Amino acid sequence: MSSADDDALAVLGLLIILKNKNKKNIRKEWCKEWLKKRKMYSHVNLFTELKIVSKDWHNYLRMSEQIYLNLLSLVSPLIRRKDTVMRNAISPHERLTATLRFLATGRSYEDLKFSTIISPQALSSIIPDTCETLFKVLCPDFLKFPNTEQDWKNIAEKFEKRWNFPHCLGAIDGKHVSIALPPGCGSEFYNYKNRHSMVLMAIVDAQYKFILCDFGTNGRISDGGVLRNTVFFEKLQDSKLNIPAAELVKNSNRSLPYVFVADDAFPLRTDMIKPFRQADLNAYEKKIYNYRVSRARRIVENAFGILASRFRIFHTEINIEPKNIDSVVMASCALHNYLTETNQANYSPPEILDREIFDNGTIIQGVTSADSDMIDLDRRHQGNITNAAKKTREDFMNYFVNEGQVPWQDNFIR
Incomplete structure (x- = not known):
């Protein structure tokens, strides 16, 4: 074969390759036949039977029928889509139940399609959109950040009444939310727990409700860095949160500032x-102080535990785009507050919380205690602490061992 023939064959092969490359994939069918039978096979048909046993309805959607219907009325105007000449739109009812089931189970879109009879491609759009809507409609009433001094004082009063901790504005902590590694991200989200995560930073009140949720910092950032990345901390430093000034504690001549309680991963401030x-616990007063601070701070751990036990998506590696993970997490936090306030008896009954016997202070551990994936403390260091911050801690310590003591506190120190 001559060189001219070789060149001709090479050109012909190149043309064939270019033709196949530019050829569009022709869809064999627009939609699978069984997906067209959603009215017949969808899980929404199951709800007629679940109404008979309210506990089953609650287990399926993590809320009662009445609470669900109220939620549906709130989101329907924003998630309803118009029918077209090609097909009928997926109803708000189907969109919301698919989303709640996704949050409750952590199942993949591919798995969820078999119960919802909605394609994974449609679910990948429906679920983030519905989560974003849930947060939008619930946030103004159920995830409000305190704006006035009286708002903060109302929170502090509940901490003092429930947990014998005066002038406490909330318990702060962070939780690593595991994610599947996004393409091309390398080690950006790789944390010291040897997995990929994004961090949920939260402040919780005395009733296990979130006051503030800040999500999105990648898990590689240090714990102190996570706090510094929040708008909350920026405003805290600039004194723009309308936090009340120090004042006398009830039934005491001692003036104490209003403070947040945190663990050793966070800075000590006024x-x-x-x-x-632990290395500094060389005195009775310090041990009592640690007990009292930990007693108030464990509320945030319980809140994360309830969130994870009710919305099992937090027990999985969330395998969706990072921008959509934000919608999923924030919607879950808003739903947590919504259900805690409207349906606490079923959503967070006493048996799933750490309970305290008030005549002797004994703590009965709840089932949620091990569910939270909290920030690790082993790598923390003291850093630079101001004398004013040290004095604030000492003032609370002195209060707890004098007029602010509780009868059982000596039973919990060694």
Whole structure:
């Protein structure tokens, strides 16, 4: 074969390759036949039977029928889509139940399609959109951040009444939310727990409700860095949160500032206190102080535990785009507050919380205690602490061992 023939064959092969490359994939069918029978096979048909046993309805959607119908009325105007000449739109009822089931189980879109009879491609759009809508409609009433001094004082009063901790504005902590590694991200989300995550930073009140949720910092950032990345911390430093000034504690002549309680992963400040390090527990007063701070701070751990036990998506590697993970997490936090306030008896009954016997302070551990994936403390260091911050901690310590003591506190120190 001559060189001219070789060149001709090479050109012909190149043309064939280019033709196949530019050829569009022709869809064999627009929609699978069984997906067209959603009215017949969809899980929404199951709800007629679930109404008979309210507990089953609650287990399926994590809420009662009445609470669900109220939620549906709130989101329907924003998630309803118009029918077209080609096909009928997926109803708000189907969109919301698919989303709640996704949050409750952590199942993949591919798995969820068999019960919802909705394609994974449609679910990948429906679920993030519905989550975004849930947060939008619930946030104004159920995830409100305190704006006035009286708002903060109302929170502090509940901490003092429920947990014997005066002038406490909330418990702060962070939770690593595991994610599947997004393409091309390398080690950006790789944390010291040897997996990929994004961090949910939250403040919780005395009733296990989120006051503030900040999500999105990648898991590689240090714990102190996570806090510094929040708008909350920026405003805290600039004194723009309308936090009340220090004042006398009830039934005491002692003036104490209003503070947040945190663990050793966070900085010690005049407005944020944390326990003494284990190595520094060389005095009775410090041990009592640590017990009292930990007693108030564990509320945030319980809140994360309830969230994870009710919405099992937090027990999986969330395998969706990072921008959509934000919608999923924030919607779950808003739903947590919504259900805690409207349906607490079923959503967070006493048996799933750490309970305390008030005549002796004994804590009965709830089932949620191990569910939270909290920030690790082993790598923390003291850093630079101001004298004013140290004095604030000492003032609370002195209060707890004097007029602010509780009868059982000596039973919990060694």
